[in-house]
Amino acid sequence: MKAKRYIKLISAFWAFAMMATSCIYPYVPDIESKSGLFVVEGDILIGEVSRISLSCVYEFASNIDREKDPKAYVSIESEDGKVYTDKILGSDHSIDMSGAPDNVRYRLVIDRPSNGHHYQSDWKEVQSAAAMDELGYSLVQTEYDNIGAVAISVGMRGTEGGSRYFRLSYDEIWEYHSSHRAVYRYYMGSVVPFTGGENTYYCWKRESSSQIMLFSTEGQSQNRYEIEFNAIMRNDNRLQEVYYTKVYLQALDEDGYRYWRNTQESTGQRGDLLAPIPSSMRGNISCQEDPDEMIYGYISAARRVYKELYIDNNNTRFYTPPKDDAIYTPEYVEPSMWQTRYTRDNMRPYTLETAWTGDEYFTWLPARCVDCTQYGGTKSKPEGWPRPEI
C-alpha cells in the first residue's frame, strides 16, 4: 500500500513536471512589423461576379479594417483578347464574368495609380467545376461534452480527368431571436411601441467560413469525397430558428492548392517541436515595375458550384437552449432615469405593466435580453427568406 502511494506521488509529480516544463508563454519579440505589402484576394469566377479585394499587410498592433484602393483599376483579361472591367462594390472590385467562356485562359490585371505600379497574375486555365451531389445534415456526438451538434456534410465528385484539388467555402445566414420579446422601445426620450418589423426580437446574422477548407482526392481511387465539413453545437443560436447555408465548391490547380495550404498551415502555427518552419509563399501575381515586390495572393480561374440548405428548428427541434442562460427579472425604471439606464447601463424597455394601484409603468431589461442586434445580427431580412411572416 505504501509503495502504491509512492508510485502515485511520483506519477503526480512527473505529470505536473511534464505539464509545467513544456509550456507556451506570452512573448513579444523584437520584430519590426512590415506593413503596406500588397494583398490581392479573389478568384476569376466564370459564370458569376468575381470579387477582387485589394488590401495590404498591417502591423500587429493595427486594427485598421481593409484598406480600400478605390483608384485602382482591376480587370480580367482573357487570352482571346477580351477585357472584363470592374465596378467598385464596397471595398471590393466586382467584375461580371457571367458570360465568359470556360475554354480560354484568364489573368487578372491591376493598375494602381497610387504607386504607379501595374500588376498581373499568371494566365490561368479555368478549372472544371466539380459536382456536388448532396448537402445534408445529421445529429452527431461532440468530443468534449454531451450536448451534441448538427453536422453538415457534402458529397462531391470531381470531373473525369479534372483537378483533384478542391476548396470548400460557405456563407451562413441564420435567424435567431432575443431571449425576451420587447413590445416597446426607447426613442427620443420616450418609450414607444414597436411597429411592424421594427422589433428587436428577430435578427439575421451573416458569416462566411473563416477556415481555409482544402482537400484533395490525390491518391484516392475515385475523384470524389463525402465530407462532414461543419458542425453547429445544438445550443448555438444558429439553430434557434432557421439556419441557411450556401456551400461553394471550387476546383484548384496544384499550385493554387499549395498556396492555400501554405497560408492555412502558416496561420495555424503553434511552434510545435516537429512543425514545419512557417513561411510566406509568393502567389502568382507580380509587379511589372518591380519583380521583387512581395505580393500576397493567388488568383485562380474556376467555375464554382454551390448547394443551399435550410434547417428549420420548427421542424427539426435541434436547438437546445444553453443551460446557463441567466434569468433576469424585469425592473421598473423611473422615467427620469430612462436616458441614463439606456446609455450607461445598456438597458431597454420591455413591457408595460399595471400596478395594483392601476398605474402603468414600463419594465426594463438588459439590452442583450431584448435586443437581438446585441449579438451581431441585423434586422436586414434576406431576400426570399422562408419565413415571410417575421
Add this chain to the structure above:
Amino acid sequence: MRRKLFIYLILTLLPLAGASAQDVLEVKRVSLDQLVSFLRKEVSPRIYYVRSDEEQSSFTVSAPREQFLDAAIAELGSKGYVTSRFDSSIFILHSKAIQSSLPDGYFESGNTLAANDDGLQRFLADQNNIVTFQNKVYEIGEPSAGKSGKVTVSGHVRDVSSGEPLVGVAVYDDKTGIYTVTDASGYYRVMLPVGDNKLSFSGYSLEDMQLTLKVFDEGGLDVVMKEKVTSLSGAIVSADAISHHRNASLGLEKIRLNTAAKIPSAFGETDIIKAVLTLPGVKSVGEASSGFNVRGGSADQNLILFNDGTIYYPSHMFGIFSSFNPDVISEMELYKSSIPAEFGGRISSVLDVHGRGGNLNKFTGSLGLGLLTSRIHLEGPLAKGRTSFILGARTTYSNWMLRVLPATSEYHGGTADFSDINASISHKVNDSNSLHAYAYWSRDDFAFQSKTSFKYSNLTASVKWRSHFSSNHDMTAVVGYDRYRSGTSDKETLGMIWNPIFQGNANLSYSINIGIRQAYAKATFHSTLNDAHKLTYGAQATYYMVNPGEKIPMEDNPFMEPVYLDHEKGLEPALFASDTWTVNSRLILDGGLRLSGFYAAGDRKFYGAPELRISGKYSLQDNLSLKAGINTLRQNIHLISNSSAISPMDTWRLSSGRIRPQSGWQAATGAYWTVAGGKVDLSAEAYYKRMNHTLDYKSGSILIMNPDIADALVETYGKAYGVEIMAKKTVGKLTGWVSYTYSRSRLREKGDRGVETINRGEWYNAPYDKPHDFKLTGNYKFTHRYSMSMNIDYSTGRPVTVPIGWYKYGDGMRIAYSDRNTHRIPDYFRLDLAVNIEPSHYLRQLTHMSVTIGVYNVTGRKNAYSVFFYNSDPSSMMGSSLSGHMLSVFACPIPYINLNLKF
C-alpha cells in the same frame, strides 16, 4: 570522520596494549595499516603487507592471544587478502599469494603448458608477455636474434579486471617521438629501436604505465591497465595532451563514458549525444530535438556510427534521451574536421560510438533506475578468456505517467514510449584473429495528442573479423545490415481540422511509413611500412534501399487507396588509402584519398569523385603544436525536411538524376598548447567550410509523399566558418572543459527562380547558425565518494522566420512572414548541477551503488524553442487579437535522481 575513527581506535587499542597473554585480544573496525601495526606489536614483528590503493575495508578481530593471529588471517581472508608464510615471516597480499617454491617437476615439464593449468605455471608463462606492473624490465624477442635497427612491437591493451580491450590508449615514447593509439580492439603497434626502450601507456581515467623494455626482435607485448581511482591530484600528463602533440588530426574529440556520466542531463541518464553537445563547434536547434549540427553543417550531414552500423535517428522521445544505452558504450570519437579516409558518406562529421566488448573474466552487470527510464545490462564470459557477451536493455515508463494527466492538459491522450536492446558477442579465435557480432534495436512510439502518433525504429546488425596477419599488418573486415523505419499515424479528419468540436467522418485516417535499409561491407587494412609510414587502406561498399514513403488508409475508406512511392536504390562503393608520415619527432603529415562513387539505380546515373584528406602537425615545442588540414567529402543520402528538428515525418532520398550528391570541403588550422605541467590543454582551431548542392525546400512545398520531390527542393550553397577556443583539464580533482566558439553558417540558393528565390538569392542564415557559443563542463571530486558536476551552456538564439504583420485573406486573418531565418529567438542559457555519490569502493562487495542527484536548468530560464503568433480570438478580425508567444521545452528547474547499481 577520520578523527572520530582515530579517537575510537585509541580508546580501543589502549586497553589492549596492556592485556596479558591470557587475555582476549580485540580490535574493532580498524584499517589494514592499524591491524598490521597491532599484529607486529602483539604477535610478530616480521609481518609484511602490500595495501591495495582501493582498500577501505575495516577489520574486527576478537580472539585469545594465542589464536589471535589465525583469527586475523581469517578476517583478512574474508576481505580478499591472502596470507603466505615463509620461515617466520608473514606476507599479506591482496588476491595473490607469495609462491615460496616452484611446483614439483617444473624443470622437467619444459615449456609446455597444460590448457587447464591455472596454477603457477600459467602464471609464470603469462608474466612473459602480459605486463601487469611497471617495476620490471620486459624483454621482447630472443637476445640471440641479432637484429639491429627498428622492429615492430605490438599487442593488446586490456582492462585489468574485465579483460575488455581499451580503446584510444596512447602508446608513446617521449624521447623518440614514437606514438600510436590503440584501436577498437585495444590493439597497438609501434616501431622500436633494438635495445633499451621506454614505452608509456596513457588513457583517459586509466593509471599511466611506463615500461622499460629490452627489445631484441619483433614481438608481442600485451598490457593490462587499471582504472584510476585514487589519483585525485596526480601530476601526470593527460592522454588528450599526448594526442594533441603526437598526431596530425584536427577537430578530433574523444569522450569516454565515465566523462559523459558526469555531465548533467535532463532526466539524469548518461547521454552520449548530450555530451557531444558540450563540445565546441557542436550545436543543436533546441532542447528537445534530435540530432546535432557540427561546424555549420546540417544534422543529416553527420555520420553516426554505432559499432559500424549507421544510426539515422539518434534519440529517444523526440530528443530527450539519446539512443545509446550508456551501460554498453565504451567511448565515442567525433571527427569534426580531419575525417579519416576510411570514413565517408557525410560532409560534416563522423560520430563513431564504440560499444564495450564484455567482461572476459566474470559475470557482471548493472541496473539503472531513473524517474522516467530503467535499464539493465549483463555481461560475462561464455568461454573464459576467449568469448564474452554483453547484453543491455532500456525502457521507459513515461507512458503510463502521461495517462494520469487531466483531460484538459495539452498532452492528454499523448504517449511516449521507447525501448532499446543491445547485444554483442566477442570471440577470440586465436592470438591473431577475433570475431565480433553486434546487434542493436530501438523503438520509439509517441504522440503529443491522441489523434497523431509518431514512431521510428533503428536496427543494426554486423559481424566483424579482426585479424593480425603479421606484426605489422592487420585487417578489420565488417559486414552489416542497418534499417531505419519511421512513420506517423493520423486519425484526423477534415472535419476535425476545420471544426475541432466533433470527430467527423474519419475518412482521412492514414499511416505514412518511411524507411531506409542498407547493407554494407568494409575491409580496412593497417600496415606499418617502417617507422615513418603507417598505411591504412581498404574498400567499402554500401547498398541503399530507401522507401521514401507509403501511405496506407487506416480505417474503412472506400475512396482511399494505399499509395507507394517508388523505392530508391543505390550503390556507394569506395576505395580508400591514407598514410601517416612521421617525418621526424616534430613533423607529422597525414595524407588520404578516398575514391567514392554512387550509382543511382533508378536513373542509372553514376557519380564519382576523389575525396582528399590532408593534414599536418608541427610541434614547436614538446607542449606546443600547430596543425593544418583540408578535406573534401561527398554525401549521397539526404534528409528532406522543412522542420527545425529532425522529425520522424522527414523522408530521406538518395542522389538521383535530379538530386546531385552533396559535396563540401573544409580547411582548418589549430594551435595546441599543453600547460600546467601537462594537466591543461589549450587549443584554438579555426575553420572555413563550403558545401555544395545542399538541399533546402521551396516555401510552401509538400515534402511528404511527394513523388516529384526534386520539384519541391532547391539546391543551395553553404559556407561556414568559425573559431573554437577550448581549455580542457582531464586530470586532478577538477576536470572538465570550457570553450568559446564564434561561428557562422549561411546558405544561398544556387539557382535563380525569380521572385521565388529564397531571400532573393542572398545569403541567409542556416537554422542552426548561432554565432556565439560558450560552454563549461566541469566535475570536482571532493573525495572518492563525492563529486559535483556543473554544466553551463550559453549561445546566441537560433535564426527563425517570424511573423511581420497580418492581412485578411480567405475570410480570415492570416500572418505574413519575414524572409527566411532573418530573426533570432532569444539567447539560450542553461545551468545544470549534479552531485554524484558513490557509496563504496569495497572491492569485495557484491554490489556497488552510485547515486546522481541533480537539477537541470537550475535557474529555470524559459529558453525559447520557437516564437509564433496566433489569433487568440478566432472570431475577431482585428490585429490586436494576434499575440506573440514562445514555446519553451524545459521552462523550469527539473530535479532528478538516478540510481545505478553495478554487480
